[in-house]
Amino acid sequence: MSSRKLRKSFLFLFFALIVVGAIYYFNLSNRHKAIVKTRSLHFFNIIDSDWQTSFSGNNFNLKSPSLLIDNIYKSMEGPKAFDYFALDDTKNKLLWLTGFNVSAKNTKQNNIISNDFICHTNFNFIEQEHYGRWGLLDRIGIQYPRLVSLSHGIEKTKFPEGYGFPLFSDENIFIITQSLNHNVKDSIFQIKHDISIDVDTSKHIKPLMPKTVMLLLPFDINTPYQITSTLAENSCIPVETKNHTYFNDSGHAFSGHWKIFNGEDTFTCNVTNQLALKDTLRLHKIVPHLHPFATEFILKDITSNTTIYNCQVKNHSDRIGLGATPDFTSKEGIYLYPEHEYTLTLKTKNTSNIEQDMMASMFMFFYDEEMDAKIKNYFNAN
């Protein structure tokens, strides 16, 4: 084949690949487009792709890679960055995590911008590393190892004074931070998420044990995008079925990410099984995770008919977004009992003319008596 024909074939193949690639890309969902875009931009270093971390002894700071905001990104759709981190992998010192904070910054100008560009920042621990070090192997595989999530509406939280989550300085945690953009349509800009973790080195802090409860609603796995009459009231239409879908022991499907329609609605879920309380536990902290158009989020002890926590949500009045989703903090604590039943209730008011998406979880923190005894002995022995 002559070199001219070879060049022509190569160019034809090249353009054909571009066309096929473009057709594939433009048929992706918004979420998947963001994944492809972010990966490409980071891989070719077109935008800053590195995490920056620093540890000062009482504060662990992270600056995320740049995330490109070029489109409307609803909850769970925006560009994200993630990796594993140890506070100080050169030492094996027991530390306490006592507070978490995330803010959004414009990359180019390095100034703080609205928290409307933060969807969530999740902090996960590795069970084998965490419980394994303390010989608490019976805790592995029982609960999803989420330490806490900061999210839109609650970008800063602190444990009550004298309480914290124990973590060795060379212990890995997994951090994922995702961007959000409900409102800005006519600009393209880069942001970074500034994340910080408050650290205490005192020996007199009491450990907290995290547990997560989610509002899960049933749906028909065979016809997920229709409400069928076979389902009880309080069912939902999921946003999608690949993620945030769970099955109970009877094989029925539940979604933790569903659609809400114009107007008001109320959703309720019994979370007694999720709490899985074997003993009476003392609750000190709740950090809620909600999406825009949530108005009230309630944790109730239905056995004693007591409201434990009622999160009064503030939505923006002039745009889509959450102003505040107040957390629950108590130094004295509130007792939850294994023989009681507990529910989550969510009230929503969708004032837009289009369907929106919703999630509702509570990250709960209980005094961990078993871990406290171990840590006291550890400090005495070392």
Add this chain to the structure above:
Amino acid sequence: MMKKWTLKLKITLMRIKAVILLCLIFLTCKKEKHVLPNLSYYINNDGKKVNYTISDFHFTNHLNQPFTDVNIENKIVIANFFFTRCPSICPKMKASLHGIAKEFEKDEQLLITSFTIDLKHDTIPVLSAYANSIGVDNSKWLFLHGNEAQLKHIIQLFKTSFRIEDEGIDFYHSPYAAIVDTNQEIRGFYNLTQEVSTLNLKRDIRTLLK
């Protein structure tokens, strides 16, 4: 005129290739500084650190040969738990380990060990067929079967757990693998269903192989 245009195109293409090559060199030569912790210990009820090694075990590999401490001497070992009928996380874990096996094909010091938790179904012939279907050299990746007591012992050493579900047809188990150094001490845990964690595992294998 055509000759000038062709020459310009050639020079432009050469410049693009040079830039791409430089980018690739830069990306692959990024320094990887990471200190691996020693995770082969637990803190007992008296608050004291109890160190241990991955030792005192007896399994049979898919070639029907004994597999004990001797087989991991001076080896860097990746260890995970699985079962052949697993429809959920195991295919992804298998793909990650396959990638690692291929990338470190020539490093004789690296050994991958996958312990089955489905002792009834995953007999030696079943594991052998499974290994053959993967197409990785037997010197690189071994599939192991043991008795209940040995499985319980090794699960504890690797700080993991599993649950029998669906009347023994399904199991809940961890997506994490452990890396063990030449002193038979655990140096890290990695989620094999996560790309970033698998990349970290490869980085740490390279660190330990040095």
